[in-house]
Amino acid sequence: MAASGLVRTMPRRTDIHSILIIGSGPIVIGQACEFDYSGTQACRVLREEGYRVILANSNPATIMTDPDFADATYIEPLDVDILTAIIAKERPDAVLPTLGGQTGLNLAMELHHKGVLDRYEVELIGANALAIATAEDRGLFKQAMIEIGMGVLNSGVAHDLSEAQLVVAEVGLPCIIRPAYVLGGRGMGIASTPEEFVRMAAFGLDASPITEVLIEKSIKGWKEYELEVMRDTADNCVIICSIENLDAMGVHTGDSITVAPAQTLSDVEYQQMRDSAIAIMRRVGVETGGSNVQFAVHPDTGEQVVIEMNPRVSRSSALASKATGFPIAKIAAKLAVGYTLDEIPNDITKMTPASFEPSIDYVVTKIPRWAFEKLPGTSGVLGTQMQSVGEVMAIGRTFPESFQKAVRSLEQGRAGLNCDAGESLVDSIPTNELIALVEKPTPDRIFQVESLLRRGVAESVVCAASGYDLWFVDQMLAIVQERAELASLNAQDLTARQWRRAKRLGFSDAQLAYLWDTTEAIVRATRIALGVTATFKTVDTCAAEFDANTPYHYSTYEDTDEVRPSTNPTVIILGSGPNRIGQGIEFDYCCVHASFALRDAGFDTVMVNCNPETVSTDYDTSSRLYFEPLTHEDVLNVIDAEQRTGNLLGIIVSLGGQTPLKLASELPQELVLGTSPESIDLAEDRERWNSLCAQLDIPQPAGGTAVNLPQAMDITGRIGYPVLVRPSYVLGGRAMKIVYSNDELSAAMAELAADGALGREGGLSADRPVLVDRFLEEAIEVDVDALRDASGAFQIGGIMEHVEEAGVHSGDSACVLPPPTLSAQTLAVIEEYTAQIADALDVRGLINVQYAVRNGQVFVIEANPRASRTVPFVAKATGVPLAKVAARVMAGATLAELRVEGLLCDPVPGDHVSVKEAVLPASRFPDVDMVLGPEMRSTGEVMGIDRTVGLAFAKAQMAAGNTLPTSGMVFVSLADRDKLAGLTVAKRLVELGMGIVATNGTAAYLSDHGVPVDQVVAKIGEEGVNAVDLIASGAISLIINTPKGSGSRADGSAIRHAGVVHHVSVLTTMSAARVAVAGINDWSAHRLEVTSLQEHHAAGRETNPQMDLGI
Amino acid sequence: MTIRDGALVLADGEIFEGELIGADQEMATGEVVFNTVLSGYQEVITDPSYAGQIITFTYPHIGNYGANAIDFEGKKIHARGVIVRDLSRRHSNWRAQYSLDAMLTQHGLMGIAGIDTRRLTRHLRDAGALPGAFGSAPEAELRHAANNEPGTTGVDLVAQVSTDVAYTSGDPLHPTRIVAYDFGIKTTIVRHLAGIGHVTVVPASTTAAQIVAMAPSGVFLSNGPGDPEMVPYAINAIRDIVDAGVPTFGICLGHQLLSQALGGLTFKLPFGHHGGNHPVRHLATGRIEITSQNHNFCVDPESLAGLVDVTHINLNDNTNEGMRVCGKQAFSVQYHPEAGPGPHDSRYLFDMFTATMNGSVGTGAHHA
C-alpha cells in the first residue's frame, strides 16, 4: 500500500512548556460541574503530554483542584489582578481559555485587553482573542454570519437605552434582548410591550460585562437544535453530536429537556445544519477544540437560522461527551497543543482514530433540575434565562425509555412520566385549565402533557399548547396507551413479551406497582420469574460497528447483555445524582476519589450515576460505568449484573450524599460497605439519636418530634421559643424555619403538612415527623469531619468554625479552618464528643458532626455518618485525602495500615488559614431576598487561603464575587440586638478611613457612642434620599444590613435587593461584618500574594497561623 | 393497527423475534447488512446499491420524519427488506408527504421491527454479512429460505438494477457532455452531474464503441450493487474507454470496476462499510473527509502497484478509498462524495471531474 492511514508527524508543540488553565470558579446556575469534568480531563491530558500545568480555580470542591492534577494549583479568586500575579510568578507559555466555561473565557479576554498576556508573552491557545470576540460579541457574530451567507434574524446592537430604542423601532416587538459575554442567558428576556422592553433592555445592558445587547426579532416557538463541532490545526472538522430541544425556542437550552441525537430532522436538513456549523467554526476562527453552535428551525418551512456559537467547551459538550462516549474536552486539550484529530486514537474502539463522527444506537434525554421550592418569590416559569441548578441524563434504546428513565433520575419523588402517586397533582386540574397551563413552560409541563393525553385530548391540541413537536408528543402517547393496556391487567397476567414491551417503554417497577396497587418487590419478583431482566448495552461511539472495550453501560430490555466478566474484587460506588442546592459537586469529588483510591489498591470500581456534568460519569474514572438512575430498582439491576459477571465485594453508599444513603436500607445489607445501615438509621432517626446522645451524655438543644400541631405545641410548651422546625430526612435545611411564637408555629406546621412542594418530597407522616428543637441564639457553629476504622482507630479530619452564627445553614455560612476563636478546651470537648459518637455509631469511614457552642458549652446539632459537603475543602486545607482514606477504610483497610502505606498523613498544621465561603444565586434571582437562614440556598462555594483570617476571608469574598472595598462609604443598618457589635465594627471602619452612612436608629446609636456618621438616610417611602437611591447612585461601596429578628423586613429586603442589583457587596450578619473588617484591615496592610496548594502543603509544617482577627 | 408477529432467521441459525411492518408478505430473503446512519433512512432504502440486501438500521428510531418523493435515490426499491428497532408510529417534518410505513407498503417492501438490532449488528460484525430470511412463515421455512439465499457473491445484480433505456438530465445546451454508466446510479449523483454538465445515463450493457461514438467530455462510472467480478462486460468497456483517453470518474462500484479494468483485484470486506461517518484521508492535501460509505467489496491497491496512485484511504481500517490512474485521465473513489445521505465534505470531487474534462488536470499526479 502506498501510504498508511495513521501517519504520525508528531506535531505536538515543543515551543511551549507550561500551560495555565483557568477554571470556572464556584458552581453557579449556568456553570456547574461540567467544567470540572472538562478541566480535569484537560489537566490530565496535558500533564501526560509532558507539559507543566498551572491551574487557577477558586472552587475547592472540584476534582481538578486536587493537588495531584496540576503542577501548581492556585485556589485563588478568579480575578484579573490575581491571575496577573499568578502569571507573573509562574510565567506560563500559554493559556488555554476554552475549558473553564464563560468565566475562564471572559478572564482570558480581560487578561488580553489589559495587555497582561502580551507583557508576559503568554499565548492564547485553542481560541485566540479575535475568535472569542467574534463569537461572544453578538454584533460581530451577526456580521460574520451575514458575511458567510448564514440565515440570521433581523436585529441590531445597542450599548445604551436610547440606542436600544432606535433598534427596537427597526426590529419590532416582540423581540429578544441578548446581552454579550453572558452565561446561561443572564439578563436575557423576550419583550412584548414597550414597557417590558425598557425594563429588559436596561437589565440586559447591566448583565453584559461590556454593556452590549443584541436586540433581535423573537422566534419563540421555532424548534431549537445544537451541534457540537470540533476542529484541529489542519482544519479538519467533525460534528460530535446533534441535540434537539423538546422545549421550543424561548426556553434556554440549559433549561430545556433535550434529546440526542436530533430526532425530527431529515438528512437533507441535518447536512445543511452540519455545513453551516462547520462554516461558522471556520469563519469565527476557533483554531482548535470544541464549540457549540445553536440553530433554530421553522417547523413549517424548515428555514434555518443561527442563534449563537459558544467558542469553548460547554455544558452541552459535556452532555455530548457522555451521550456519545467521545471525550470532547480531552480531545480539545490535545488539539490545542498541536495534535490533529487523526493522530489521536478513539479511546473506546482503540483501533480507529478520533477523526470521525460518532454514531449512536440509543437515545439520550437530558432533563434539568430546578430549585424553585427553595427560592420563594420566583415564578417557576422557564424562559430565556437559565434557572436550573443541575441536570440528569438517561440512556435508553428509545425515546420513551430514556425519557422515563430521566424523569425517575431526577429524584423528585417521581417514578416516571406520571403513573405514580405524584400524578394526582396534575390529574386534579380541569382539562381547560390544564391546556392553558401547558402553554407556560414550567418543570411540571411534561406531567401536564401526559395527563392531557391520558384524558384523550388530541395530540394536535397538546402540540399547539406546548409547542412540543408531534413526534415527541406521539412518543409520549405511546407511553399513555401502554399504560391503559397494562391497567386492565395485573402482574400475574403478563406474558414475558408484555413485560418486555412495558419495560421497553421505560416503565419502572414502582410505576407498575402503583398501577396494580401492589409492591415494587412483587412486581420485580414476578417479572424476574418470567426471565425479564434488564440487559446492559454499551456506549461505544460507533453503534457496534467496531469492537469496543470501554465498559460504559446503560440498561434496557433487549435480548443480550454486554457486561464482560471480571474476577477482580469489585466495589460499587453510588453517585449523588443531579446537582441540587445542598448536594452538589462535593459529593462527586468524594465518589471519584473513592474510585481512584480503590483502583489504585487493586479493586475494580463500578460507578452508578446519572449526572452528565460530572467527573464520576467519565468513562475512565472507574473500571466500569453504569449510567443509570439512582433508584432502588436500577441499583438492584446493577448489583445483579455485577454479581452475574464479577466478584462483587460490596457497595459504597456514604460518599454520594443523601441520595445513596437513602437507598442503603433497601439494598442487601451484607453488601453495604462502611458504616452499617443500622447505624445510619440510628443517626438519622431523631428519637433513636436523642437517646444515644443522652446515653453518651452529650448535650443537645432541647427538642422533640411531632406529627401534628398539638404535639408541636406540647414541645414548645416544654422548651420555650424560639424553636427550629424542620422535616426529617431532608438535606440542605429544606423547609427549615425559625419560629418565635405559637402563630408562627401553626403556620409552619400547616405548610409542612400541606400537599405542596414538600408533600411531593415526602410530606408529613408518622415515619416522617417534624423535628422541633430549641433554637440556640448567638451560638458559634462548628463542623467536624473525622475518620474512624473498624478497629476503632479515629482521626479528626478538620474542625471548622463558622463565621455566621448557628441558624445560618452550615452550607450557606463561611467557615474557617483552623478555628480562630475556639479555646483549646472547647476544641478538646469537640474532639472527645466526635470520637464518642463515631464509636457509638461504629463508623467505618467518614463522619461529620455539627455543633453549636454557646457561652463555652458545646451542643451537638447533628451527626451524619457519611461524607459531608466540607470533605474536599478540608482535604485541600490540610493535605489529607479524606475521601480516599475513607474509601479504603470501607473496603477493609485500617487507618494504621493506610498511614504506613503513605495514603493517610497528619493534617498540615500550616502557616495558612483557609476560609470557605458560600455562593448564592442572588444575581440570577434578584427578587429573592438572599438573607441567610437555616434553609440552604447556595449553589456553590469558594475557598480563600492566606496568612491571616482577614486575608483569607477577603480572598474568599473576592472569589465569591463580593470584593471587599478598602475605601469609600459603608452603609450600616442594624437590628437592635446587633447594635453593640456594630459599634466595634463601625469604629474600626472609620479608623480604616471609610465613611459611614446609616439609617436613623443605627445612626443615632453610633453617634451616641462616638462614631461619626457621615450621612443619615430616610426610611423608604419617606421624604429625602433613602438607602436604595443612594446605593443606586453608586455612592456606597459596602452594605452591612442585619435582618430585624422576626419583625417586618421590608426595608431590609429592599436594601439588600438594591445591593444585588447594583453589585455592592452585602453582609447580613454581624459575625461576617466583624471578619470582613479584619479582612479590609489586612488587605490594605499586606501585599497581595498568591500561593499554590503544593507550596502551602509543603511549607505547612514550619510556622503557625496568625489567629489574630485584628479587632 | 394489528400486530403481525414475525421472526428473522440468519443462515447461521440465529433467530430474532419482532413485528412485521410495511408490505404484507409471507417472507423476504436477502443478504443481511447494517447501516449506522442517524438520518437518511429513505435514501438508504431506495439506494439501488442495496439490491439483494436486507438493511438493518442501527439507529433505533426509524421513520421519524416520514418520507417524500424527493429523497428517492432510485426509481424503484431494490433492497429486499428493512430491519429496525422501532418504526415511528407517527412522523413529523415539513418535508414529509407520507409515512415510511406507507412508502414501504407502496413499494412492496416488507420490514421487521422490534428487533434487538444491536445484538444483530454485533453478530454481523463478527460473522460478516449473512444471508437471512424474515416474515410470518414458520421458523423452519425461514431457516430453509435463509440457507438457500445466494447472497450477493456470484450474482450479476447490476443487470437487475440498471436502466433499460438511456435518459438525460441537465441543460441540453451545456458544453460539457457526460455519459454516465448506470450500474445502479443514485439520483443524487445524477443531480450532481447535471450540475456540472449535460448527462446521458446509459444502461450498464452499453459498449465502449457506443460510448466513444457519443464523443463525451467525460464518462462517469456509477455506484451499484454486488460483486464487481459479475459484470465482465462493463469491465471490458471501461478498459477501452480509459485507454481511449476519455476522462473518467468512478464512484463505489465504479471504482471497483475501474480497478478490475486495469487488472486489479477486489476482495470482500468482513462486514463492509455501511455508514455516514467514516474518516477518509485525501493524501494530496492530508485533509480528512467524513464520508458516506456503502460497500462490501474493496480494491486491493497492491494488485495495481505502478498502475495507479492511491489518492484516498480509510482511516478506520486503512483500506483503499480512491485512486488516480497513472498516465490516464481517470480517477475514482470507493465512498460516496455525492452524499445523500451523508456529509458533504467530498463534493469537490465533482469539480475535479470538471477540471479533468476541461483538461486542466494533468495525469498521474496528486491534485487537491
Ligand SMILES: Nc1ncnc2c1ncn2[C@@H]1O[C@H](COP(=O)(O)OP(=O)(O)O)[C@@H](O)[C@H]1O
Ligand atoms: N430570537 C430569538 N427568539 C426567541 N428565542 C430566542 C431567540 N434567541 C435566543 N432565544 C432563546 O434564548 C436562549 C438563550 O439564548 P443564547 O443566545 O443561546 O444564550 P446563552 O449564550 O446564554 O446560551 C436560547 O436557548 C433560545 O431558546
Ligand SMILES: Nc1ncnc2c1ncn2[C@@H]1O[C@H](COP(=O)(O)OP(=O)(O)O)[C@@H](O)[C@H]1O
Ligand atoms: N438547635 C439549633 N439552634 C441553632 N441553630 C440550629 C439548631 N439546629 C440547627 N441549626 C442550624 O440549622 C442548620 C441546618 O441544620 P442541620 O441539622 O445541619 O440540617 P441539614 O441536615 O439540612 O444540614 C445548621 O447548620 C445550623 O446552623
Ligand SMILES: [Mg+2]
Ligand atoms: Mg445558548
Ligand SMILES: [Mg+2]
Ligand atoms: Mg452563550
